């Protein structure tokens with residue numbers, strides 16, 4: 237690929253008068269000339285002018301500069317970048333689904349509403365919850381919605397004093413952010429040296445001012461929180477509710493259900509666990525489930541199944557007592573279709589295999605690499621785990637260097653410098669969809685990088701060497717992004 241290519245915009249390739257297509261005279265031409273003069277622009281817009289091959293090559297080359305799950309192994313921790321079967325995309329793009337209008341009368345979209353209702357039901361079964369809303373657009377949006385449900389619950393009981401949310405120090409940043417957006421005060425609870433929640437510290441924080449405790453299980457270190465039954469009892473005894481951040485549901489699928497563990501409210505990231513490609517801010521979906529007794533607070537609208545004149549029908553309904561609308565229409569429908577297709581194609585048995593396989597793959601990599609990389613917390617992990625950089629600290633090679641060097645070998649980097657519990661965090665999540673050969677390939681390259689760090693550290697410190705862009709200044713890119721031409 238031409239390395240200078242990334243420096244050029246389609247505007248740079250523009251040649252005055254060059255065209256890709258000729259638009260014929262159409263029936264609107266006359267209408268345009270009769271528009272009032274004050275609505276017409278004085279000169280033509282500055283659009284790029286290029287021939288078709290130039291346009292196609294420009295965008296095709298740009299798309300090939302991206303790394304994706306479809307181009308290589310993507311062990312990004314905390315994100316579940318699993319391979320998403322193409323059949324789910326095909327189903328979501330069926331014209332009978334994607335040509336629907338959200339305002340169509342329910343009687344004309346019974347199939348779509350059935351798919352929607354089936355997913356609500358399947359997620360309730362998977363999560364062990366009474367009901368799910370599919371309205372939220374992302375995990376963070378689900379957290380906000382779930383916390384709004386919790387607030388509505390406390391307020392419905394006249395309990396106005398509950399204004400705090402307790403969040404572990406290992407939590408994903410969206411947890412405290414969502415609590416703050418919901419108007420609640422965030423209180424942090426520490427983790428023990430083994431990476432799990434400090435139950436005694438949590439107990440000491442519980443009182444009548446606590447609205448909810450948010451937990452992720454397995455937590456952000458990929459560790460299963462074993463004290464959930466005890467925590468659930470404590471939290472409920474103090475009158476608060478227990479929230480489950482389900483972004484890490486992958487290793488639990490078909491194995492354990494948050495509802496059975498005592499969680500009251502949960503969200504699921506369909507774009508992590510249920511087969512929607514994500515990254516780069518693509519469309520997501522963060523359905524929220526609640527235990528029995530909290531259904532009435534869920535946002536409007538939702539889809540119900542009713543019997544009418546001996547026939548099964550699906551209706552879009554609004555409930556009294558609901559916290560109201562949190563999205564337009566019914567959420568990200570195509571993401572929901574992909575999730576339903578994924579669940580139905582895997583079936584109960586297939587889904588129940590995903591969790592154990594993800595766990596096996598993570599432990600396999602962890603045990604294979606712990607002689608070269610520092611494993612701060614020993615023992616069995618679930619779907620992901622965290623190294624604290626290279627074991628040999630004398631080389632001066634950092635986690636950033638290792639991540640950059642991986643790009644040279646054709647692998648996406650793991651998550652780096654998160655979670656914040658360690659200085660050189662390198663967080664690896666292989667997912668259940670990678671073959672043994674792929675895992676072995678990654679392990680081999682990680683060992684090679686560790687050897688390079690000992691023998692020839694400069695090659696790692698100056699990586700990447702084969703990518704069109706090397707080490708951009710992340711701070712400048714974030715603070716001073718160039719988002720438009722000129």
Ligand SMILES: *Cc1c(COP(=O)(O)O)cnc(C)c1O
Pocket residue numbers: 314315374375376377408410411452456481483484505520522
């Ligand atoms: C990804 C993630 C979230 C946030 O989900 P988004 O869909 O990115 O908003 C929350 N918690 C955990 C543990 C996550 O991994």
